[in-house]
């Protein structure tokens with residue numbers, strides 16, 4: 275019998291066990307408050323000794339992998355913020371599929387906004403849905419991935435895969451400190467600890483309907499206007515930086531980007547998100563600066579936009595400063611990569627629809643993997659409007675389907691029959 279058929283049959287006769295395993299694991303992980311905030315916000319979370327504290331979830335993940343006899347390695351840049359990498363299969367054919375989920379969560383926000391449950395860290399099942407902080411982002415999908423490994427082991431045996439299925443439970447996805455140090459996927463990539471040949475990052479929602487194969491690049495630019503301070507009663511003695519900035523801002527409204535529209539990502543965008551200028555009403559403003567969010571398509575760079583911005587500022591005044599504060603490159607993987615095909619082929623009979631490739635304006639782990647040369651897609655269960663909000667929820671049925679699909683896609687890509 276073909277391995278995929280064996281897996282389907284095993285799944286059909288063990289569905290309630292799969293479901294119970296996923297619900298139990300998700301709930302146990304959600305009870306661990308692995309809240310990841312920037313260091314300056316740590317004081318608002320007195321139950322945290324360090325931010326993230328992903329070790330609390332890692333303890334659950336490693337306990338399960340040990341119980342199931344799945345080998346894994348542990349890598350941590352800082353004690354208490356580990357990354358676990360479980361591996362299954364013979365690893366003989368050079369094909370290695372990574373499913374990467376993260377163990378940290380965003381804060382619960384104002385508890386009074388949660389209407390479905392009282393305590394965001396005391397998850398509940400209601401009418402087939404799981405509610406709680408992290409049930410979707412990203413502990414539920416992590417539980418699905420773990421149970422997929424267990425399912426494969428019990429249905430066809432851990433040595434049945436000719437390639438290798440890797441499950442990563444990662445730290446540090448939800449926040450970055452000012453120093454930019456990354457304790458999760460960035461750390462693993464820097465240290466050369468990821469040897470996957472392709473990856474699925476279940477962190478975009480859209481109910482498994484969309485496969486994120488391209489993400490815009492971009493970043494943040496700071497533009498500063500310089501003036502000359504003077505007493506507010508004699509503005510003619512100074513140069514008002516706020517007025518200078520106002521003249522410039524009009525020109526940014528329809529920014530003349532130079533680019534080729536991308537079939538999935540479309541057009542670049544610009545958003546002036548923050549402005550700061552002046553010291554007091556009775557002082558002529560000596561400086562004024564804006565922070566500009568840019569989302570760029572392949573072919574554009576922050577450096578090229580910086581050059582263009584500088585040119586535009588010169589039309590207003592000769593002394594504007596334009597600096598890149600933060601920068602990431604766009605990426606787009608080939609729509610004909612076998613991973614996309616494997617997802618579509620296996621998902622259609624299980625879900626009743628065919629997931630389609632899309633491009634995103636935001637960035638997931640998939641960006642860093644792609645930029646490191648590992649073709650990676652964002653694809654997974656859940657409502658994209660349920661991320662980072664009160665009453666975060668996920669459908670248990672979807673988590674169960676996703677678990678089966680990881681097994682089927684792994685067999686398709688990594689199996690040998």
Ligand SMILES: [Zn+2]
Nearest residue numbers: 411412447477
């Ligand atoms: Zn996430």
